Amino acid sequence: MPSSLLISAENLKFINGSDFLPSFPNKTLLKYSKYTRTVSLMPKCSLSASSRPISQPRFIQHKKEAFWFYRFLSIIYDHVINPGHWTEDMRDDALEPADLYSRNLTVVDVSGGTGFTTLGIVKHVNAKNVTILDQSPHQLAKAKKKEELKECKIVEGDAEDLPFPTDYADRYISAGSIEYWPDPQRGIKEAYRVLRIGGKACIIGPVYPTFWLSRFFADMWMLFPKEEEYIEWFKKAGFKDVKLKRIGPKWYRGVRRHGLIMGCSVTGVKPASGDSPLQLGPKAEDVKKPVNPFVFLARFILGAIAATYFVLVPIYMWLKNQIVPKGMPI
Numbered sequence: 001m002p003s004s005l006l007i008s009a010e011n012l013k014f015i016n017g018s019d020f021l022p023s024f025p026n027k028t029l030l031k032y033s034k035y036t037r038t039v040s041l042m043p044k045c046s047l048s049a050s051s052r053p054i055s056q057p058r059f060i061q062h063k064k065e066a067f068w069f070y071r072f073l074s075i076i077y078d079h080v081i082n083p084g085h086w087t088e089d090m091r092d093d094a095l096e097p098a099d100l101y102s103r104n105l106t107v108v109d110v111s112g113g114t115g116f117t118t119l120g121i122v123k124h125v126n127a128k129n130v131t132i133l134d135q136s137p138h139q140l141a142k143a144k145k146k147e148e149l150k151e152c153k154i155v156e157g158d159a160e161d162l163p164f165p166t167d168y169a170d171r172y173i174s175a176g177s178i179e180y181w182p183d184p185q186r187g188i189k190e191a192y193r194v195l196r197i198g199g200k201a202c203i204i205g206p207v208y209p210t211f212w213l214s215r216f217f218a219d220m221w222m223l224f225p226k227e228e229e230y231i232e233w234f235k236k237a238g239f240k241d242v243k244l245k246r247i248g249p250k251w252y253r254g255v256r257r258h259g260l261i262m263g264c265s266v267t268g269v270k271p272a273s274g275d276s277p278l279q280l281g282p283k284a285e286d287v288k289k290p291v292n293p294f295v296f297l298a299r300f301i302l303g304a305i306a307a308t309y310f311v312l313v314p315i316y317m318w319l320k321n322q323i324v325p326k327g328m329p330i
């Protein structure tokens with residue numbers, strides 16, 4: 001199976017209701033065609049923290065918890081997290097559908113963190129046209145130290161409530177953050193608002209595992225959307241030409257049953273100027289809002305333990321890739 005695959009939203013077929021393949025014929029589809037059936041596009045995961053099922057507490061999918069998670073993770077992020085889940089090859093593959101064709105594009109890298117994805121963006125776009133936004137000053141402090149990003153604007157802010165005017169940017173990019181947003185639909189609606197007419201949003205994020213143990217830890221940790229949920233959120237926000245490209249580390253040989261922290265790159269084009277046609281109520285969470293310290297601590301510890309499982313998965317897959325002969329499934 002190829003490590004990346006471009007899929008148009010109009011061509012979706014779903015496998016066992018939890019995964020999907022494109023409807024155009026290729027080797028992958030033929031191999032799995034007996035499992036293929038069409039299912040409803042309705043999202044199965046909740047859109048707000050309060051409506052999460054008890055079996056999917058997603059302890060770190062909260063702003064405060066994510067803030068503290070990155071307070072510690074920022075220390076090792078570039079050295080430990082990226083090599084296992086988000087390599088330079090994957091980043092370039094994921095940014096390709098964003099169509100960064102001109103150095104003069106205005107780009108916002110939302111939840112840009114330490115600037116790893118921004119380094120991929122500034123290969124194509126002048127750094128002075130790029131803004132990195134993140135809610136974590138600790139992550140941003142790392143980005144500020146990177147020579148290639150010296151000319152970028154760096155701002156603290158919330159992906160669900162962006163400090164940019166309507167119709168501002170040519171490209172909205174956000175990699176590896178949607179999983180922490182309490183209300184992903186709101187973040188995608190914001191992506192729509194800040195883009196100019198014809199502008200493109202590109203959200204790179206996790207995909208939900210199908211293997212039971214990986215699913216268990218994913219549900220404890222944070223939001224791992226299903227591919228069809230991304231498409232649904234983009235369409236509801238008003239985006240047109242919505243496409244999803246599958247990505248993954250090379251050494252996984254296309255395996256997706258353990259889920260992926262960076263598993264797809266979803267793009268959509270803004271067809272008209274102004275705000276998104278989607279109406280939502282007020283924002284549910286704010287990183288500055290006080291929370292019950294005991295509830296916070298319990299969620300933080302349990303979520304961080306669950307996250308550890310996903311540090312081990314890429315190591316396990318790397319070992320399997322070394323042991324199993326090339327060309328065989330792993």
Ligand SMILES: C[S@@+](CC[C@H](N)C(=O)[O-])C[C@H]1O[C@@H](n2cnc3c(N)ncnc32)[C@H](O)[C@@H]1O
Pocket residue numbers: 063066067070110111112113114115116117118133134135136139157158159160174175176177180181
């Ligand atoms: C996995 S890191 C990704 C960083 C970077 N985009 C990259 O590709 O390496 C996730 C980032 O999302 C940020 N984040 C989480 N929730 C956020 C929110 N609501 N608003 C802004 N940033 C957020 C975290 O602080 C963290 O830096």
